[in-house]
Amino acid sequence: METSSTITNLHVALVYNLKRNPHQEEEAEFDSQTTIDAILYKIDVVFNIAEGLEKRSRESQVPSICDLLDIEHTGSDATATAITHDKILAKRLLIQDNILTPKYVVYNGKSLPRETISSLRFPVILKPSHEGSSIGVDNLSVVDTVEDFETVVVTKWKAFQQPILCEEYIARKEYTIAVLGDENSDCNDLQIIGPMGVTWKANDKYPIYTYQYKLSLTYFSSTCPVKFDNEEQMANVCMFAKRVFVSLGCRDICRIDFRIDHEGSIYFLELNGIPGIAPNFSDLPVMANKCGISYKTVIERILTPSVNRYIKKKFTKTL
DSSP: OEEEOTTTOOEEEEEOOBOSOTTOGGGTTSBOHHHHHHTTSSOSEEEEOOOOSSSTTGGGHHHHHHHHTTOEESSOOHHHHHHHHOHHHHHHHHHHTTOOOOOEEEEOSSOOOHHHHHTSOSSEEEEETTOOTTTTOOTTSEESSHHHHHHHHHHHHHHHOSOEEEEEOOOSOEEEEEEEEOTTOOGGGOEEEEEEEEEESSOOSSOOOOHHHHTOTTSEEEESSOOOSSHHHHHHHHHHHHHHHHHTTOOEEEEEEEEEOTTOOEEEEEEESSOOOOTTTSHHHHHHHHTTOOHHHHHHHHHHHHHHHHHHHHHHHHO
């Protein structure tokens, strides 16, 4: 898909996803190979919302292609998208930067010593490391005992064939927040949308934002922007989100899920480097709408840094 920017007269390619089989109607949501081939032609900027295919680093596939062809694109580069899509790797890097994230262990298909499992404070939530949209997270994902842990973690390993992140469950409400800005911005220059708080309508023992819940608005309600008990907590949340953005090398846009415990400590859960932008459905445009920010403005804020990079690069080459 090509559109022309009215400001700079650029050609912008919108890449949604790589089509697995061009003959399967159920894959209609994926762009055809024509879209990917078009990148080889005269395109100034790619607006990337492609999640890629199959591999652990699938979200970095389109950024890698663009980088190889020296084409500017929205969102983080191939390195950052690979890191942020791997929940375990992202946690390890954030811990090095003293950003709180729940204590965890990793299951790689081999039995964990019981003393290792018992080192966690139960309940514990189990989720695949390389999935998005809460895929693999369901009402059985939170376990109370070592015995349940050993049963559920094997089930998830068999289902997804990838490392299972096993981390302490942080009670209370879940939040999400968006951060926008250029890769060279310091924390003070980054923009925030949200945060949005999620409240579950179902009376689950351990409320979590499951894949099933995300597909239907009947399971939860949301409040945005959230009003915390004091302005200091809001400032802390915004600075936390900006620090995560910078620490993981993000640029242009990301959405961060987090929880706040009873003591007010903010815990990073995961980061979506290519957040959905489906109007009235995806968290980012929903948050923006609730904050009085139009959909058009959101798209412009995501696109502008990549356009500026293109202009700077083009100007530099002419010198």
